[in-house]
Amino acid sequence: MERIPETMKALVAYGQNDYRLVKDFPTPECGPDDIIIRTEGCGICAGDLKCQHGASRFWGDDLQPAYAEPPFIPGHEFLGKIVLKGENVTEYQIGDRITADQIVPCGECRYCKTGRYWLCQPHNVFGFKNYLNGGMAEYVRYPKTAVLHRVPDSMPLLDALLIEPYGCSKHAVDRAEVTNEDIMVISGAGTLGLGMITYARMKNPAKLIALDILPERLKKAMDFGADLVMNPAEEDVAQRILNMTEGYGCDVYIEATGHPASVIQGLKMIRKQGRFIEFSVFAGETSADWSVIGDGKELELRGSQLSPYCFPFVIEHIMNGNLQTKGIVSKTFSIDEWEKAFDHATGKYGDFKIAITFE
Missing domain, CATH: 3.40.50.720 (NAD(P)-binding Rossmann-like Domain)
Structure with missing residues (x-):
């Protein structure tokens, strides 16, 4: 079992236009129903950029309340391998490669109880809440109600980083x-x-x-x-x-x-x-x-929002080549280069998808 350090590198959003690389951010703790992954990579979404620059959809205005709750670690297009799991987790094992829907449904609201989990009333999504940190960090916690999916070990990382966006x-x-x-x-x-x-x-x-x-x-x-x-x-x-x-x-x-x-x-x-x-x-x-x-x-x-029930199909058809991926993830950067990564993610240099990867 991999030794988990007490702190990790993470990009932390303290407010709109106030994103900082923190080299000693506390590593997430693993509760009895949780899974901790070591992050392989995390794509940068247009929503991440708009959140960074203060879009009212995330920070609120006269018509809507703020959705973002800083300080938080951004990123919802991520995957990794399990390095720690709680005592109640039986379906997954250390070393399994997994990803998750970006929404973490509550399981209790009207939408969740009728199978429409992507419309969950609390609507907690990875990468915008201080209690549900995202993938721009070395380690991420998946809570009990996260909608998890296995990712084949043979799937190249640059393809695997497209599972979430292609699901949407x-x-x-x-x-x-x-x-x-x-x-x-x-x-x-x-x-x-x-x-x-x-x-x-x-x-x-x-x-x-x-x-x-x-x-x-x-x-x-x-x-x-x-x-x-x-x-x-x-x-x-x-x-x-x-x-x-x-x-x-x-x-x-x-x-x-x-x-x-x-x-x-x-x-x-x-x-x-x-x-x-x-x-x-x-x-x-x-x-x-x-x-x-x-x-x-x-x-x-x-x-249309999120990617309900889509990941299994997307994973299968990326693997068999029906869903084309060639050249989409055009550049990757380390977390230390996050500012450069976000700059390229705007598309102004001709890139499609930019990702932050971890060795």
């Missing part, structure tokens, strides 16, 4: 109830959008169209199975979609950019009774002509 991508596409007769548009070809594209390809829609303003992302979208790519910075993509569909519009539109313009263009290009899936976390408010949803088009507007 799968859920968004599932929310769209795609058929092989649908014209499907995915707006945004970052990591999550590409996960949607490679999974949607398995659904075989009549036409799979990807939108992004970055040429390298559009190229990757084609590699991952898109039939057609368009750049909203270079053409009126909504009008092009309308022209392609005899003026009716696309059947499905998934918004995966977090940019208000993507919402407006989606409302314009989607057909009447189309399925509009909102996935993104926005940095601020978004305004739209709300009457389009009802009086204009009688749309089915659906949200």
